[in-house]
Structure formats: structure tokens, C-alpha cells
Amino acid sequence: MSCSCHDQDPLIPQIAVIKEVRVDTHDVTTFKIVDSFGKKPFEFLPGQCAMISIPPIGEAIFSITSSPTQEEYIECSIKKCGTVTDYLHELEPGSEVGVRGPYGNNFPVEDLKNKDLLFIGGGIGLAPLRSVINYVMDNREDFGVVDIVYGARTPGDLVHSNDIFDVWPKEKETAVHLTVDNVSKNWNGHVGFVPNFVKTLNFDNNKIALVCGPPIMIKYTLQALEEMGFKKEQVYTTLELKMKCGIGKCGRCNIGDKYVCKDGPVFRCDEITELPNEY
Amino acid sequence: MKKILKTKLPELWQKISTDFDLFLPIEKNKTLNFSLWKDGEKVNLDKVRTTTSSKHLVFPQTETYLKFKNQNNKLSLKAVKAIGDEYVIFGVRPCDVKSFKLLDNIFLREPVDTYYREHRDRGTIISLACTNPEDTCFCSSFGIDASSAPLGADVAAWDVGDSYIWKPQSEKGQKLMDSTKELFTDIDEKDIQNLEKEKSNIQEKLEDLPFNNIDLSKIKGTQQEIFDKEEIWNEFSERCLACGTCSYLCPTCHCYDLQDYKGNNHGEKFRCWDSCMSSDFTLMAHGNPRTTQMQRLRQRFMHKLVYYPKNHKGDYSCVGCGRCVDRCPVHIDIVKIIKKLGGENNEL
Ligand SMILES: Cc1cc2nc3c(=O)[nH]c(=O)nc-3n(C[C@H](O)[C@H](O)[C@H](O)COP(=O)(O)OP(=O)(O)OC[C@H]3O[C@@H](n4cnc5c(N)ncnc54)[C@H](O)[C@@H]3O)c2cc1C
Ligand code: SF4
Ligand code: SF4
Ligand code: FES
Secondary structure (H helix, E strand, O other): OOOOOOOOOOOOOEEEEEEEEEEOOOOEEEEEEEEOOOOOOOOOOOOOEEEEEEOOOEEEEEEOOOOOOOOOOEEEEEEOOOHHHHHHOOOOOOOEEEEEEEEOOOOOOOOOOOOOEEEEEEHHHHHHHHHHHHHHHHOHHHOOOEEEEEEEOOHHHOOOHHHHHHHHHHOOOEEEEEEEOOOOOOOOOEEOOHHHHHHHOOOOOOOEEEEEOOHHHHHHHHHHHHHOOOOHHHEEEEOOOOOOOOOOOOOOOEEOOEEHHHHOOEEEHHHHOOOOOOO | OEEEEHHHHHHHHHHHHHHOEEEEEEEEOOEEEEEEOOOOOOEOOOOOOOOOOHHHHOOOOEEEEEEEEEEOOEEEEEEOOOOOOOEEEEEEOHHHHHHHHHHHHHHOOOOOOHHHHHHHHOEEEEEEOOOOOOOOOOHHHHOOOOOOOOOOOOEEEEEOOOEEEEEEOOHHHHHHHHHOHHHOEEOOHHHHHHHHHHHHHHHHHHHHOOOOOOOHHHOOOOHHHHHOOHHHHHHHHOOOOOOOHHHHHOOOOOOEEEEEEEOOOOEEEEEEEOOOOOOOOOOEOOEOOOOOHHHHHHHHHHHHHHHHHHHOOOOOOOOOOOHHHHHOOOOOOHHHHHHHHOOOOOOO
């Protein structure tokens, strides 16, 4: 997918403005981003990413967490974990950043039509899934039953709490199943790791599963799904590798004959088994 | 085809350099590299291998692509155009000519790298057949003919003793020859014979090269099977210094880094060559998928010999130029790796 910013080199960012900042947890903040005319910076599909830069601090890639159906802005949910992300967390509405994209492939929403969907997210991994979930909610008639399984370290680490507690559970034929790793005073829900939790929920294995989270969570969740009788062709996940160019040229995210930035980050699990185990 | 006497070369360089930046193999501090020619430079067209390749002309070692100002989180961004005048490069060996094609596969596929394309479009490439191939050359393993007129050269040239024969192969090449025609003379029957003799001389020398019999088709197995040959990868990586020399000298390595440079209240974003041999190449917030030098060395060779061919109709990402064979400080060379992967039990 190529960059939509003018007729320029795909490495050149455009100026964008942070329109709103919403603190989700102690280390995750969601940023609403518009272009310098106050409009959505570019069109994209669910699962695609944006490269955000703050010169001279640097540049990093983030999944777009808003739905493509949202016409006013894009949103990214960003975890504070290093140079660029630390700086981003200092920014206030009105601050300008560089943005380029969209990069990468997308979850195949067309192929998911009329299917029952099982979303499984871990931590900040809910970010790209939220884009698909909200897309599905905005086209609710086109899709079957939706189950959303989501886990985080503690209740305080659950992101997009408005969606998971107040919005999604009220949608028709939609259930949200939450779990946390560690017990806390204000939690009556499930406690335990996501992969085990998924197994206890006894889903039909005729659904399409979409999984995103930290590598270790993905690994065990895919195993769990396999045990539950899901075929690899029914499961989509994302891979995360270091990225710089975002367009399949700098070589950084090369794994096997694929470039995660260009051929991914979304992969159907039967494609992943053909890749060397380096993720 | 036309020919030019070697004694006329200074005049030719003068003539070309009035209209173009002229790049020639020039010797400085005992190192031969393609550099901008100025009167009085020491040109060496006899040694086949320059230390670095000609890739820096189309893919500079560092290149600014954006200038910015960032004051109180108000940004101004200005794309920097790829800079440089039209240039002519003379003396590119057939292996290096092929390397441009291999880089095109990466940089000119969608989305096109416009900087690379600019550099590429500005150049007129004149190849030169390899009168004296080196012991560490193995271009023939990649179907490259060092005696020939390589595809992709705008003009092909041969050294035939007291003169060079030039054969235009593109519009650009023809234009260049038209603009310098007073220095060239027509060729006769004798020159054709000389050219054929030169070609067969080169062929003979190529056949005698120690690495002439490298057979890549012996590398068998799936991607995963070759990846899994850990004894081989371990054996080689044990002494790899991760110095990156192999990647920087290689005409086909294209990995790069993007970095910001900060001045007082302005700055630049630039890109520069990088190497999958270095430990922070794939370092991420949640860890590094390649923590050992074995994994990193394996990546470089898997990419050249397995992944790239899978994506590019069987073309390898190596042209057998022999630079890494010559220059790796600890003699890890791609020829030994190809042989080992091909089942030979050669000495390391
Ligand atoms: C497809 C994709 C989608 C993504 N989506 C999201 C998303 O939606 N939200 C999100 O928050 N993140 C997302 N990420 C991850 C995000 O891109 C990275 O976390 C981000 O690059 C961190 O940038 P940084 O500059 O803040 O961290 P960096 O400073 O680059 O590095 C983070 C950590 O790496 C280590 N490190 C870095 N350099 C060195 C060094 N030289 N030596 C030793 N250690 C070092 C340090 O421990 C540092 O804390 C995504 C990544 C990918 C590939
Ligand atoms: S030149 Fe040799 S030692 Fe240096 S990184 Fe390459 S293989 Fe390793
Ligand atoms: S891998 Fe070595 S021999 Fe092959 S093109 Fe690169 S430098 Fe030349
Ligand atoms: S990020 Fe550069 S190749 Fe993928």
C-alpha cells in the first residue's frame, strides 16, 4: 500500500496535529490525529499502520485504532516504552507531529462478511483489533455473532475501557469477555492468562479468530485455538518486527521471504508457519 | 561500435566532464573507488575491483530527505529533492551493472523510492569487460559474463590493447557517443578480430578462476530446511565480528536506517546504509528477535541466497563480485557458505 501524501516520496511525512489526548492507563494514551486542515490525514483499512514522527526525536510505527468508517480523524493508542513514545506522551492538544501512511496490509474485512468473529486481544494489542471491531459494529448487519476476549496485566491496564465496558457489550449479538493476570480489589471478573481463558470459554470452532497482543500471548493463544479445533486458515494474527521505512525497502522487518511492513503486519496463520521462527 | 585510442582518454574525460559529473575508478591513498574525476586524478582502469561498489551513486551512503524546524511543537517540514547533476560513470564491471538491476527490484517497485529513481535516471552507465578478473571473482556462478556487453549498461566497452571499443546500447549511450564522436574512429575488420580475441581471452581466464565452479543449484531444501542448518550457521558465525564490512562493500545490500540530526533550531532527517549484521538492527521495545550473531549472520546469507531469489524470479542477491570474500577480516566468505550449504565438506 503506498503513501497517500501528495506526490512525494513515501518516506516524507505530512504535518499532522494532535487534536485530542485521552489517557487510557498509566502507560497508554490514545491520540486523535488530524491533518493541518483539521481533516482525516489519509484513508486506510482496519489493521493498517501510521508512522508518526517527532523530529528530531525520531519516528515509530503504530496501528491505527480508529475505524476507517470514522471520517474526521485517525486514532492511535500508544504505549510509553522508549524515546519516541515517551516524548509523544508529553504532547498536548495542538502539538504538531509528522505522519505518513497508511502502511502494511489489513484484516480482510471483505472475507469476514457473514462469519462469526472471535477477537482475542492482549494489552496494547487491542489497538488494531479495535479498528476492525468498530468497523464491524458500523456495518453490524454484514457480520455474524461477535465475541471479544480481552486481557491485560491488571484491571488498570485495560485500554479503551469505554468501548469494552459500555459500548460493545450493548451491541447486538456481541459479548465481551475480560480477564486480568493479577487480582485486584476492584475486580470481580475472571483472573488468568488469555490463552487459558479462551479455552474455558468453549467457543464453536467455526468462527474466524483475529488475535493480537504481545508475542508470547500470541504464541500460546494460537496453540489454544489449535487445541480447540480451529484450523490455521481460520485464524489471523499480526507480527511485530522493528520498522523504519514501512515500505519494504530498509530490510529491517524482513523475515523469510516476507516484509512485515508490506506483506503484514496481518498474516493468516497458515502463512506464518511457512516463516522462519524469528518473531 | 567505435573505438578510441587510450592516448585520447584525457581529452575524452575533459569533454565529458564539461557536460556531466564524471565518475571513474580513481586511486587515492592506495584505495581504488569510483570518484568524481578532476584533471590530474589517478585513473586506474586495469584493476577490475574497486574497494566499494558503484552503488553509492544511486544509493548514497547518507542522504538527507527532509529538513525540519520544530519549535514548541510547531513543525515545518520541507522535502529535500535528490541532489546531483547528470553523471556518467565509466568502468563499471558487468557484476556491478547487474547489481543495479537487483537494487531496482527493491527500490523501483511500488511504492517507488523517488530518490533512488532520480539518481538512477541521471546516470549514464558505461561498462567495461574484465580483462584481468581477480582470483576471488565468481560472477559466472550468477550467469554474469565478464567478457560481455551487460544488459543495463548504456554503453559497453572493451579494452583491446591500445584502445577501447565502445558499443552504444541505449538512447542515452548513443547520445553520449554522438556528443564525443570527434574523439572516436570507426572500427575495421582488424578491430573486430581484436574484440573477439579479447572476449575469448577473458573467457579463458574466467574458466581458470578458483571459484569458477561454484554451483548454487546444489543448495537444496525448503526455506525452513536451509534455515535450520544451525551447525553451518554456528560454525561461520563463531568468528564473525559483526563489523558490517561485508554489507557496506556489497553492491546488492540495500538495508538502511532512518535517523534525525538536530542543529540549533532546525534539523534534518536522513537515511544511511545499515547492516543486518549489527545487534540493534532488529532491537525493539519488547526485545530482539535476533539475539545472537548466528541469527544475524544467517539472516544476511538467507536473504541473499534464499529469500531474495524466492521474491525475484530466482535472481540471487549476490553478483559474485568477490568484495566480501576479499575484505572480511576473518575470512567468512559467501563462497565457503554456498559450498557448505551445497553439501561440500570444505575447510572453513
Ligand atoms: C506493525 C506494528 C504496529 C504497532 N502498533 C503499536 C500500537 O498500536 N501502539 C503501540 O504503543 N506500539 C505499537 N507498536 C510498537 C511500536 O512501534 C514500538 O513500541 C515503538 O517503536 C517504540 O518506539 P520508541 O522510540 O518509543 O522506543 P525505542 O526508544 O525505539 O525503543 C524501545 C526500547 O528498546 C530498547 N532500545 C532501543 N534502542 C536501544 C539501544 N540502542 N540499545 C539498547 N536498548 C535499546 C530500550 O529498552 C527502549 O526502551 C507497533 C509496532 C509494529 C511493528
Ligand atoms: S565482514 Fe566478516 S566479520 Fe564483518 S560482519 Fe561481515 S562476515 Fe562478519
Ligand atoms: S555478497 Fe559478497 S560477493 Fe556477493 S555481491 Fe555482495 S560483496 Fe559481492
Ligand atoms: S520497515 Fe523497512 S523493510 Fe519493513
